[in-house]
Amino acid sequence: MPRVKRGTIHVKKRKKLFKKTKGFKWNRKNTIRTGAIAAVKAGVHAFVDRRKKKRTARALWQIKIGIAAKELGISYSKLIGALHTDKIELDRKVLADLAENNKEIFAKIVASVKK
Numbered sequence: 540m541p542r543v544k545r546g547t548i549h550v551k552k553r554k555k556l557f558k559k560t561k562g563f564k565w566n567r568k569n570t571i572r573t574g575a576i577a578a579v580k581a582g583v584h585a586f587v588d589r590r591k592k593k594r595t596a597r598a599l600w601q602i603k604i605g606i607a608a609k610e611l612g613i614s615y616s617k618l619i620g621a622l623h624t625d626k627i628e629l630d631r632k633v634l635a636d637l638a639e640n641n642k643e644i645f646a647k648i649v650a651s652v653k654k
Contacts, residue, residue, distance in 0.1 A: 607638030
C-alpha cells in the first residue's frame with residue numbers, strides 16, 4: 540500500500556479541537572488527547588444543562604406566582620387548582636410575567652378565581 544501523508548487532515552482536526560477547547564485550563568486547551576476528552580465532557584454538560592435551564596426557569600416562575608398570590612390572600616396550589624377547575628389555560632410563564640409586571644391584571648385573574 541502506498542504511504543498516506545495525513546498532514547492537512549490532521550492539522551484541520553487539531554485546529555477544530557483547539558477551537559472547541561479554547562479557554563480551558565491547564566493542558567486541556569493545547570494537547571490533543573486531554574483536549575478531546577475535555578471537549579466531549581463539555582458537550583455532555585452543555586446538553587444536560589440546557590434541560591436544567593428549563594427546570595430552574597419553571598421553578599422561578601412558581602416562586603414568582605406564589606409570592607404574588609400570597610399578597611392577594613391565596614396560596615399557589617389553591618390558585619393553580621382553581622385555574623384548572625375554571626378552565627383558565629394560562630401557563631406558569633405568562634402568570635409569572637403578569638405577577639411581576641402587571642399586578643392589576645394578575646389581581647383580576649386571582650379575584651375571578653376566588654369567587
